[in-house]
Amino acid sequence: MFYIASKMFYMKKILLFMVLFVTAAASAQKADETKIRQLLAAQTEAWNRGDLESFMQTYWKSDSLMFIGKTGVTRGWQQTLENYKKGYPDTAAMGQLSFDIITVKSLSPEYFFVVGKWMLKRSIGDISGHYNLLLRKIKGRWVIIADHSS
Numbered sequence: 060m061f062y063i064a065s066k067m068f069y070m071k072k073i074l075l076f077m078v079l080f081v082t083a084a085a086s087a088q089k090a091d092e093t094k095i096r097q098l099l100a101a102q103t104e105a106w107n108r109g110d111l112e113s114f115m116q117t118y119w120k121s122d123s124l125m126f127i128g129k130t131g132v133t134r135g136w137q138q139t140l141e142n143y144k145k146g147y148p149d150t151a152a153m154g155q156l157s158f159d160i161i162t163v164k165s166l167s168p169e170y171f172f173v174v175g176k177w178m179l180k181r182s183i184g185d186i187s188g189h190y191n192l193l194l195r196k197i198k199g200r201w202v203i204i205a206d207h208s209s
Contacts, residue, residue: 088165095171095194095201099158106156111147115140119195119202127207154181169196177208 098117105113118124118136126133126142133139147153159176166172171194178187193205 091165091168091171091196091201092163095163095173096160098194098201098203099160099173103156103158106153109150109153111140111143115143117203118206119197119204121204123204125205127205127209129209151181151183154179154183154185170194171201 102114102117105111105116115136118139120136122135124134124136124139126139128142130142133142157178157180159178161174161176162172164172173192173194174189175191176187176189179185188209190206190208192203192207194201195204
């Protein structure tokens with residue numbers, strides 16, 4: 060009888076540990092999702108101020124950054140910034156950006172995947188498209204490591 064009671068005690072401990080672990084993991088995932096949504100909000104605010112340098116701070120400052128747009132694949136943070144400057148030379152071309160986030164999905168504690176729609180309201184004509192982002196937590200900070208916008 061003692062053996063069965065002892066075994067049940069350990070089973071309850073294991074179950075409690077599993078519940079606490081799952082709760083902690085879900086809480087961490089929610090906190091990361093909140094940070095990613097804040098990152099996209101900061102990106103929007105920078106764009107709408109006409110500040111491409113600040114907009115780009117949400118991207119991985121690396122030659123390995125990958126951006127896929129209408130002209131194909133661009134590699135590197137600096138080249139991506141230069142392309143933005145060429146494509147959006149002034150605030151009239153930039154317009155006012157808004158995002159409609161469709162999904163934010165955790166792939167692992169280190170990676171998130173985001174899908175959404177972007178819209179630019181502009182005096183020279185509105186444009187819009189869709190995007191998907193791969194974000195990675197590097198040194199405790201979420202950054203966009205791959206962006207496919209069309």
